[in-house]
Amino acid sequence: xxxxxxxxxxxxxxxxxxxxxxxxxxxxxxxxxxxxxxxxxxxxxxxxxxxxxxxxxxxxxxxxxxxxxxxxxxxxxxxxxxxxxxxxxxxxxxxxxxxxxxxxxxxxxxxxxxxxxxxxxxxxxxxxxxxxxxxxxxxxxxxxxxxxxxxxxxxxxxxxxxxxxxxxxxxxxxxxxxxxxxxxxxxxxxxxxxxxxxxxxxxxxxxxxxxxxxxxxxxxxxxxxxxxxxxxxxxxxxxxxxxxxxxxxxxxxxxxxxxxxxxxxxxxxxxxx
Amino acid sequence: xxxxxxxxxxxxxxxxxxxxxxxxxxxxxxxxxxxxxxxxxxxx
Numbered sequence: 001x002x003x004x005x006x007x008x009x010x011x012x013x014x015x016x017x018x019x020x021x022x023x024x025x026x027x028x029x030x031x032x033x034x035x036x037x038x039x040x041x042x043x044x045x046x047x048x049x050x051x052x053x054x055x056x057x058x059x060x061x062x063x064x065x066x067x068x069x070x071x072x073x074x075x076x077x078x079x080x081x082x083x084x085x086x087x088x089x090x091x092x093x094x095x096x097x098x099x100x101x102x103x104x105x106x107x108x109x110x111x112x113x114x115x116x117x118x119x120x121x122x123x124x125x126x127x128x129x130x131x132x133x134x135x136x137x138x139x140x141x142x143x144x145x146x147x148x149x150x151x152x153x154x155x156x157x158x159x160x161x162x163x164x165x166x167x168x169x170x171x172x173x174x175x176x177x178x179x180x181x182x183x184x185x186x187x188x189x190x191x192x193x194x195x196x197x198x199x200x201x202x203x204x205x206x207x208x209x210x211x212x213x214x215x216x217x218x219x220x221x222x223x224x225x226x227x228x229x230x231x232x233x234x235x236x237x238x239x240x241x242x243x244x245x246x247x248x249x250x251x252x253x254x255x256x257x258x259x260x261x262x263x264x265x266x267x268x269x270x271x272x273x
Numbered sequence: 274x275x276x277x278x279x280x281x282x283x284x285x286x287x288x289x290x291x292x293x294x295x296x297x298x299x300x301x302x303x304x305x306x307x308x309x310x311x312x313x314x315x316x317x
Contacts, residue, residue: 068302071295072295072298072299072302073299074295075291075292075295075296075299076295076296076299078292079274079277079288079292079296082277082283082286083276083277083283085286086282086283086284086286087282087283091276094276094282095276098276098279098282099275205313208309209313212306212309212310212313215302215303215306216306216310219299219302219303248284248286249284260286
């Protein structure tokens with residue numbers, strides 16, 4: 001065997017072990033983040049309750065709204081996400097910086113209304129979590145509502161963005177249970193197809209009220225704010241740019257294109273969930 | 274929507290035609306839904 005001492009050449013370092021390439025599934029999972037979490041948050045308990053009420057009262061009769069709201073939601077969320085990517089600022093910051101006094105006052109009133117609506121929405125969600133656990137005979141609903149509220153509050157205060165993002169992403173997997181249900185429920189696919197493609201509007205107060213409720217719970221304004229805030233936090237957590245989010249314009253052309261593409265994939269996946 | 278079409282702010286990432294059309298359609302739909310809620314609350 002010839003050694004470096006025999007040949008008089010400097011020792012050649014052994015080739016560094018090739019870094020293990022993450023699997024395709026892992027890369028897809030890593031790409032998902034703010035878009036997935038925001039999209040999944042649209043399926044909150046109060047939303048599920050509204051959809052369940054629509055199904056109980058009108059069967060598949062309101063399914064056609066999904067065909068209309070899905071592309072609209074995807075577009076609006078993508079627009080919100082793009083503003084955060086391009087500017088590194090949240091929707092609230094942008095509104096404050098670029099609108100005049102009157103517009104800011106109007107937005108302020110709307111945000112106060114949004115805070116009230118969100119507070120009620122959070123309360124409804126916590127009650128729904130408690131009711132869900134009570135249905136599973138896990139204990140009183142108030143106790144589980146309290147536990148859920150305390151756990152989420154602790155996570156927000158004690159966990160960093162990355163930890164919260166990981167927990168929320170894992171929780172998104174619970175939505176796969178809806179897919180599993182399809183294998184057990186006797187679904188009349190012909191009716192589903194017809195009611196999705198051909199709207200049957202009933203001109204009754206109950207139908208129209210539920211139609212508005214479905215639209216309101218599907219296209220919720222808090223999602224616009226959350227999408228941008230979540231994206232900005234994600235950009236802050238990136239290695240580049242330090243603590244400040246690095247807008248697309250300050251990235252390399254290739255980096256900006258890659259970020260735009262992966263963020264769009266993230267948002268569209270979230271909206272379809 | 275106003276911010277997303279702002280060229281100095283958004284640069285080449287400003288809204289294209291399709292995004293603008295879908296975005297404004299959403300604005301119209303949500304305005305109609307909000308109006309319907311107000312009408313139903315006032316009992317008109």
